[in-house]
Amino acid sequence: MQMPPPDPSVLSRRQAIIDALNAALPDAVIQDPAETRAYECDALSAYRCAPLAVVLPRSTDEVSRLLRLCHDLRVPVVPRGAGTSLAGGSMPTADAVVIGLSRMTDVLEISAPDRLVRVQAGRTNLSVSGAVEGLGFFYAPDPSSQLACAIGGNIAMNSGGAHCLKYGVTTNNLLGVTLVLMDGSVVELGGPMGEGPGLDLLGVVCGSEGQLGIVTEATLRILPRPAGARPALIGFDKAETAGACVAAIIRAGIIPVAIEFMDSPCIKATEAFAHAGYPDCEALLIVEVEGTPPEIDEQLALIRDIARRFDPVEFRESGSDDESRRIWLGRKSAFGAMGQMGDYICLDGTIPVTALPRVLAGIGELSRQYGLAVANVFHAGDGNMHPLIIYDANAPGDLDRAEDLGADILRLCVEVGGCLTGEHGVGIEKRDLMSVQFDPADLEAQMRVKDAFDPHWLLNAAKVFPLDVSAPRRDRRLNRTADAA
Numbered sequence: 001m002q003m004p005p006p007d008p009s010v011l012s013r014r015q016a017i018i019d020a021l022n023a024a025l026p027d028a029v030i031q032d033p034a035e036t037r038a039y040e041c042d043a044l045s046a047y048r049c050a051p052l053a054v055v056l057p058r059s060t061d062e063v064s065r066l067l068r069l070c071h072d073l074r075v076p077v078v079p080r081g082a083g084t085s086l087a088g089g090s091m092p093t094a095d096a097v098v099i100g101l102s103r104m105t106d107v108l109e110i111s112a113p114d115r116l117v118r119v120q121a122g123r124t125n126l127s128v129s130g131a132v133e134g135l136g137f138f139y140a141p142d143p144s145s146q147l148a149c150a151i152g153g154n155i156a157m158n159s160g161g162a163h164c165l166k167y168g169v170t171t172n173n174l175l176g177v178t179l180v181l182m183d184g185s186v187v188e189l190g191g192p193m194g195e196g197p198g199l200d201l202l203g204v205v206c207g208s209e210g211q212l213g214i215v216t217e218a219t220l221r222i223l224p225r226p227a228g229a230r231p232a233l234i235g236f237d238k239a240e241t242a243g244a245c246v247a248a249i250i251r252a253g254i255i256p257v258a259i260e261f262m263d264s265p266c267i268k269a270t271e272a273f274a275h276a277g278y279p280d281c282e283a284l285l286i287v288e289v290e291g292t293p294p295e296i297d298e299q300l301a302l303i304r305d306i307a308r309r310f311d312p313v314e315f316r317e318s319g320s321d322d323e324s325r326r327i328w329l330g331r332k333s334a335f336g337a338m339g340q341m342g343d344y345i346c347l348d349g350t351i352p353v354t355a356l357p358r359v360l361a362g363i364g365e366l367s368r369q370y371g372l373a374v375a376n377v378f379h380a381g382d383g384n385m386h387p388l389i390i391y392d393a394n395a396p397g398d399l400d401r402a403e404d405l406g407a408d409i410l411r412l413c414v415e416v417g418g419c420l421t422g423e424h425g426v427g428i429e430k431r432d433l434m435s436v437q438f439d440p441a442d443l444e445a446q447m448r449v450k451d452a453f454d455p456h457w458l459l460n461a462a463k464v465f466p467l468d469v470s471a472p473r474r475d476r477r478l479n480r481t482a483d484a485a
Ligand SMILES: Cc1cc2nc3c(=O)[nH]c(=O)nc-3n(C[C@H](O)[C@H](O)[C@H](O)COP(=O)(O)OP(=O)(O)OC[C@H]3O[C@@H](n4cnc5c(N)ncnc54)[C@H](O)[C@@H]3O)c2cc1C
Pocket: 042, 043, 078, 079, 080, 081, 082, 083, 084, 085, 086, 088, 089, 090, 101, 121, 142, 143, 144, 145, 148, 149, 150, 151, 152, 153, 154, 155, 156, 157, 158, 159, 160, 161, 162, 209, 210, 211, 213, 214, 215, 216, 335, 423, 424, 425, 460
């Protein structure tokens, strides 16, 4: 993975920059290489780089002061939430100051009548639901990393989760943000009532991967907890049949709250790890519906009828809280379980649901061609696939092969009318594949949006755009940096 070389004129001013950061925010700067190690990478841990320094502000005002300082000194900045990005979005460059939001975890406002909660951006996703559960509410987007990942990171990546088939992803549950621009100015986008008049800049910022500004506060939609929920587990003897069953459920107009898919390598790994009691089959679906008991019965009866048409090897409807917990146990442990099989790259392509059988067959074929195992676990209901490519980080050339296989799988997703990312973002991982999905005019239009928010290309500038395409803009910044030195 290529990264642009660090700006020598920033590196040569390292101590002066750190002194200026310390003067601006005493007790918030981390500069000792032993302590900055924790910030060298995110969950795409195959790639790492020590940052110039890390700063942990406590308020919007402190973020504003830091950004103004870095702007005036022309120092690159990488925003960071909890560092769980799977796309390398929060990996620093050697000339960058990491601004981490982990100290900004306050709940600022809860309004049950207006169905909203306002939090600082470093608050973890799960603890947002925790703050409102006593009132009978929850925050819907539920990434599997929700115990750790922060709301600011969720907004930057437009994150989703198992229950997003029914409730949508972050953008569908976000009402407003406080955003600090690179020059230190503070803007409010959206608000308690959601979108205001004029351009939908909130929609532009959600999913912008730390390219446009730092989110310091967020107003989020909360929802009343449903009366109840019940999952069913359906096993199949072929992955393609499971894919066809998903398409049939969606076609029938039923919107379960989640449809999760796991294939045989993933089922075997999770069984060895979590002992959830899954059947020995080629693929399984977990379909969860919610509502009152009669509503649940009605939806599950329809799903059972559809599933029968595909001759399942097992249809297991949960009859108790304990059975529901066991049905979800394997799925929730899947990523940890796959870690026991070896190193893996977790992809994030999204496809039309109807293309699932074709893409699953294509992934199987590519896996054989490259000689690398691929395990599939994903949110099948909304076509968001997470093929996990298993490789050995210690075997020379294996990582490169795994990345090439991943690129071919993502090309296949685009070919069938899908896209490169559903929820994990582009980061450094898919940066150079952006040209597969977007033509030069599309990329130019997207970069002009960044020009408008961050004219000197200081914010997270080695991410999202292919390096050769963004080079003229980043070179322009380097020339200016030389002037500022
Ligand atoms: C085991 C595991 C399971 C996962 N499951 C899911 C899943 O189900 N669904 C899903 O969507 N993702 C999932 N992820 C990916 C990851 O958790 C999400 O992308 C998450 O939103 C990242 O949040 P974070 O706080 O860790 O952000 P970071 O990793 O710190 O940053 C991610 C990006 O956001 C930017 N950023 C961070 N904070 C801010 C801010 N305040 N303002 C502006 N930009 C900011 C960073 O610069 C970076 O580009 C998973 C990750 C792991 C490790």
